[in-house]
Amino acid sequence: MTQQTTVLVTGSKAGIGNGLLAAYAARPNTIAIAAIRDGADSSSAKAISSLPTGPGSKIIVVKYDAGSEISAKEMVKSLANQHSITVLDVVVANAGILKGYGATKDALPGDILEHLTINTLGPILLYQASVSLLNQSKQEPKFFIISSSIGSNGLMDGFPMPLIAYGMSKAAVNFAAGKMHREEERLVVVPVQPGWVQTTMGERAASIVGMEAKDVPVTLETSVGGLMKIFDAATKKEHSGKFWDQNFETVPW
Numbered sequence: 192m193t194q195q196t197t198v199l200v201t202g203s204k205a206g207i208g209n210g211l212l213a214a215y216a217a218r219p220n221t222i223a224i225a226a227i228r229d230g231a232d233s234s235s236a237k238a239i240s241s242l243p244t245g246p247g248s249k250i251i252v253v254k255y256d257a258g259s260e261i262s263a264k265e266m267v268k269s270l271a272n273q274h275s276i277t278v279l280d281v282v283v284a285n286a287g288i289l290k291g292y293g294a295t296k297d298a299l300p301g302d303i304l305e306h307l308t309i310n311t312l313g314p315i316l317l318y319q320a321s322v323s324l325l326n327q328s329k330q331e332p333k334f335f336i337i338s339s340s341i342g343s344n345g346l347m348d349g350f351p352m353p354l355i356a357y358g359m360s361k362a363a364v365n366f367a368a369g370k371m372h373r374e375e376e377r378l379v380v381v382p383v384q385p386g387w388v389q390t391t392m393g394e395r396a397a398s399i400v401g402m403e404a405k406d407v408p409v410t411l412e413t414s415v416g417g418l419m420k421i422f423d424a425a426t427k428k429e430h431s432g433k434f435w436d437q438n439f440e441t442v443p444w
Contacts (some may be wrong), residue, residue: 193247196330197279199224201255201317204235206390207337212239212250219245222276226255226266226286251276252258253359257286257313258305265321265327271396275427280322281422285395288357290394295355301428303356315367318380325378333425335418336368338382340436345443352396365434372432379427384436388414409437 194305198215202208203225216223223244229235236252244250251274268275287310291302314336325332340346341354342361352358365382371378386409387393393407418438425431426438434442 192276194279194330195220195222195247197222197224197276198283199226199279199321200280200283200285201226201257201313203227203239205380206392207385207388207414207418208283210411211418213242214415214419215281216242216248216250217242218248220247221245223248223250224270224276225250225252228254228256228286230254241357244317251427255286257317260312260316262318263313267320267324269351270434271285277324278327278329279321279332280328280330281335281368282317282321283335283337283422284317286313287337287355287360287392289392289396289405290329291354291356293355294353298355303359304354306360307363312362318371319366322375322378326375331379331427332377333379333381333422334371335422335425336364336380336382337385338365338368338434340384340442343364343434343443354396369432372400377427379425379431381421381425381430382434383418383421383431384434384442385414385418386437397416402431 200208200212202211204227212223212225215221224241227235231252232423239252240250253266255266297415339361341350341358342365367378387407388409389407389411396404414437421435421439436442
């Protein structure tokens with residue numbers, strides 16, 4: 192009997208999340224769940240649903256807001272009640288924001304709190320809501336967090352971007368990933384750096400440091416291809432609880 196894989200990707204309306212969702216949906220025997228803020232009845236949902244699917248595969252679109260304290264739990268309930276989804280094999284916490292920049296002395300409390308709410312608390316709440324479904328997986332269940340090397344203390348001198356709120360939120364979610372890894376017996380938990388990617392967020396970061404959008408170094412195709420290799424190969428013993436980049440190299444914390 193052919194094994195079915197159920198994958199949930201948050202923030203899959205565009206950019207890296209959309210690329211990852213498309214890659215999974217194109218595989219055979221895969222349920223690819225797109226978790227987006229716009230919801231299942233939106234024009235974004237229709238565009239996502241029109242992505243090519245592999246044999247025996249389908250796309251489900253559900254409403255999810257990474258900035259809400261209850262959205263992740265409500266999403267999991269709707270998956271069970273409306274789509275009979277009670278098992279997840281892979282969850283990708285991709286939804287995030289990059290807003291505001293400047294020196295730490297000028298950082299606004301509201302900006303910091305917004306980044307921590309969406310980029311740090313969001314993945315934690317998603318993990319809490321989905322972990323019971325992941326632990327039902329007959330495969331090795333996996334929880335990935337799209338992080339950033341801007342949140343690496345070890346690489347701070349190499350990334351002198353004035354992004355205190357964003358960097359803090361990614362450093363904090365990396366710590367949370369390490370705790371999840373150590374507290375879960377089966378679950379593979381991996382924060383990943385996707386590269387400086389040619390997306391709206393990547394281009395916004397480029398403008399902050401005076402670069403042009405065309406100079407952003409990593410294409411979306413290259414990033415998604417590298418991430419998929421990590422997602423497929425990641426194991427509890429070898430990769431979980433470590434910080435990796437899209438080239439499958441470890442990143443210092």
